[in-house]
Amino acid sequence: MKTNLTYSTAFDTLEKIVAQMESDEIQVDELAEKVRQAKELIAFCENKLRMVEKEVEKAISEK
């Protein structure tokens, strides 16, 4: 995952993917890749909202 990803770029990218899929601009061959990408973006938003990464980092640094 890109480290400098922000909420707005994550959100915009996700929005773009959904729009492409809804307008049939995506080939079936690309689907798996898009699913991977979308899942990653969603996880990024969810984790960052709850600062999961930070907790993980903290847990690592405490060891």
Next chain:
Amino acid sequence: MPKPMRLSILVNEIQETLENRFEGEDFWVTAEITDVKKYSNKRWCFLKFIEKEGKAIITEIKGVFWGGTYYQVEKFEQQTRQPFSSGLEITCLVRVRFHQRYGLTLEVLEIDFTYALGKLEMDRQAVLARLLQENTESIQLIDGQYATRNNSLPLSMVIQHVALITAPGSDGQRDFLQEIEKNRYGYGFLVSEYLVQIQGDRSSELIMQQLQHIQSGKEKFDVVVIVRGGGSQTDFKPFDDYELSKYVASFPIPILTGIGHDRNTSIVDMMARPNKTPTKVATYIVDHNFSFEQEVIALKDRFFSRIQEIMQSETQNFYTLKESIAKIIITYLQNRKSNIEAIERLVKNLSPLSILSKGFAIVTMDDQIITDPGKIKKQSALKTILKSTIIHTTVTEKTPYENQPDL
């Protein structure tokens, strides 16, 4: 020179004269107060009433609230949300008192709160008018709302990095932090505190200094939150200060306020994004992030339902294709089958038995079918196979022919 009299006799005479003139009469006066000293445990308050012409004080007299009227001071503070302190102009009902030792005093019986509130409001209106007039670029009045550079700044999609300006150990600090740290969605926040005593004349200046620190520091904040607790000793005057209001209006990071009063909004509130209480500021931030998460979830749902649609239609396409391939194969096989049947019929027609039954004969010598008549000699024993009969013969003569016999 007449014989000098004792001081007490003169002072007693002054007292009697004053009593004769003022006894049993109360007066409403409007004046500025100064040198205010409150003794809340004794419930006394000493002050001076003054009147100025320009900057010069032309009249000055001592004033006092005793235990019986001290509640008026407290009520003043509750109603006007500002401390009863030097510099205020008040209208009050006084009685003229003279004491042999402490001299002349105006004993305050009652404060006119309507006047006090009106004065306060007039001061506020004057500050607001000045803000509009002197900061046309950063402050505008649109439909009764103050649109400032600050409260027009867009908020981050998600608010996580918060600079908190608050009084140390205050209710506001506690309420805000509690609400934001224990939010029910489990969102994480980074709060950096900028502590300041929000009390007294210098507080607006101190708040401004903290804002400067926030702006010049390395940390990048999504918002600045200014909160202060409720309680009866609240001092809202700093939040009506011209300089602070002006600074807030053009501050480059969105400011959320929770200054904690429900009756009227301070001027700083109007320049920023106001919320009624510190708790409500926290709720506002949490809700802001919640609506972002909802949008992500909505996109996620759209994404996966679209994936499902695509998969279904692809599966359908596959089945259709599979069916048409099956049909082609079946047709192909059927065609092949009918070809084979034709061949079988042909083969059957060409079999020796069917040939014999058509009147042809097979000639063998030494149980070999003769295909080369050259091998046949005179006296060779031949078998002529007809339908259902074999004729045993011996060759007596052999005659080759050139022209095809007419068969």
